[in-house]
Amino acid sequence: MADVTRKIGLSLGADICWPIAYTEILNKLDLAIPWNGDTVRFEVERLKIDPFDLEEHVPHHLVIDRLTHWYNPRREWIKKAILLDDVYVFNNPWSVQSMEKLTTYCAMIRLGFPIPKTWLIPPKEYETWEGDLRHTLQSYARYFDLDEIGEKVGYPLFMKPYDGGGWRAVSRIKNAEELKQAYEESGTAVMHLQKGIDDFDRFVRCIGLGPQTRCVLYDLEAPLHDRYTMAKGFVDDEEYSLIRDMTLVINGFFAWDFNSCEVIHKDGVWYPIDYANPCPDSQVTSLHYHFPWLILANLRWSIYAATTLRQQLPMGWPRYFQAVEEGMTMRERLDALVPIVHRRFKTEEFEDFCATHLANLDEVAVEWFRTDACRDAVRQKTASLFPEHEVEEYTGIFFDRIQSWCDDEGAFTT
Numbered sequence: 001m002a003d004v005t006r007k008i009g010l011s012l013g014a015d016i017c018w019p020i021a022y023t024e025i026l027n028k029l030d031l032a033i034p035w036n037g038d039t040v041r042f043e044v045e046r047l048k049i050d051p052f053d054l055e056e057h058v059p060h061h062l063v064i065d066r067l068t069h070w071y072n073p074r075r076e077w078i079k080k081a082i083l084l085d086d087v088y089v090f091n092n093p094w095s096v097q098s099m100e101k102l103t104t105y106c107a108m109i110r111l112g113f114p115i116p117k118t119w120l121i122p123p124k125e126y127e128t129w130e131g132d133l134r135h136t137l138q139s140y141a142r143y144f145d146l147d148e149i150g151e152k153v154g155y156p157l158f159m160k161p162y163d164g165g166g167w168r169a170v171s172r173i174k175n176a177e178e179l180k181q182a183y184e185e186s187g188t189a190v191m192h193l194q195k196g197i198d199d200f201d202r203f204v205r206c207i208g209l210g211p212q213t214r215c216v217l218y219d220l221e222a223p224l225h226d227r228y229t230m231a232k233g234f235v236d237d238e239e240y241s242l243i244r245d246m247t248l249v250i251n252g253f254f255a256w257d258f259n260s261c262e263v264i265h266k267d268g269v270w271y272p273i274d275y276a277n278p279c280p281d282s283q284v285t286s287l288h289y290h291f292p293w294l295i296l297a298n299l300r301w302s303i304y305a306a307t308t309l310r311q312q313l314p315m316g317w318p319r320y321f322q323a324v325e326e327g328m329t330m331r332e333r334l335d336a337l338v339p340i341v342h343r344r345f346k347t348e349e350f351e352d353f354c355a356t357h358l359a360n361l362d363e364v365a366v367e368w369f370r371t372d373a374c375r376d377a378v379r380q381k382t383a384s385l386f387p388e389h390e391v392e393e394y395t396g397i398f399f400d401r402i403q404s405w406c407d408d409e410g411a412f413t414t
Helices: 017-029 072-085 093-098 101-110 132-140 146-153 176-184 237-253 284-307 317-323 330-345 347-357 361-369 372-385 388-408
Strands: 003-011 033-035 038-046 062-065 088-090 118-121 157-161 171-173 191-195 202-209 212-217 258-266 269-274
Touching (some): 003 017, 017 038, 017 361, 033 284, 101 237, 146 191, 157 176, 171 176, 202 237, 237 258, 237 269, 237 330, 317 330, 330 347, 361 372
Parallel strands (some): 062 088
Antiparallel strands (some): 033 038, 157 171, 157 191, 202 212
């Protein structure tokens, strides 16, 4: 039996608090996992941004990525690491690069998900009219009736970029006049028009990390630091199962380990409205009470994936399309699709692994979340976002909410 080290790389952007929590808890665990005749230990490294030789091999076994959806040099390094060294990455970088919101809507429409009526419209402006673009537009572009499209979609509607971007350039539109004004101001962006679900009674964000999920009641009207509410009992068991399984199918279909799915409820139907989010908010200043769950879920899935040398898998869309049939209810569709997802994530093996090798994770994590080191990590993130005179106040708020989670749950919850 040999001692082997699995190296985990953290590909970070503006992340401050969660890498501290992740690293310190992993170090406190001091894992030595017996696996296939070896003893597996772990090292964590924050990845640097440097020029790189395409033929240079990398030592990492797993990368938790928070950067490649907008920073190309890191994305290309990660692609190289997968192709040359079989590095496993949260999330598949080719999928993140190519799966804008339009693709995700179309795929789930085909699987029978209740996606609100959506149209794509050409951009109002172009950066240049020279060369091939001028010929193309003069030959093939046609005037269209924006009022007519607005009526077909239905008011209220939302105008938003087809490729998303964290609430970038999203407008809620109540009538034809507002639609014309929003389009005039949209510039070079390619936009979706999507039917708004008005007078809904619940807005839920479901976080998925591997086969683990957590549903949170989301308050759009609250300040940013209070939008993830601490409410409980806002869905019954059947509704939770439906939202959880929707999230798992979306993540499995697009090869995303870590993603969030937004759904709204009206008249007995849960509508997925925004679920191409493969870099969900992970900051204590947003998640507060739910922050410990995220750290635990991240530790469990990354330790499992690194230990077992999990491989990046092809997406395999035909399996999903062939599993559903015309006339199926939403529940019947999910019952047919979720087993494919569990096979992809190897859920049963993952759960057995956690029970065998990570049985003390909750205890170690809760102990750390009670410490001054945790409070300092919270303060560092708070100080990066809040005015100086508010840092201590909000550090106390977020840290107290973490303590509430420790008191309320204090153990891993799927």
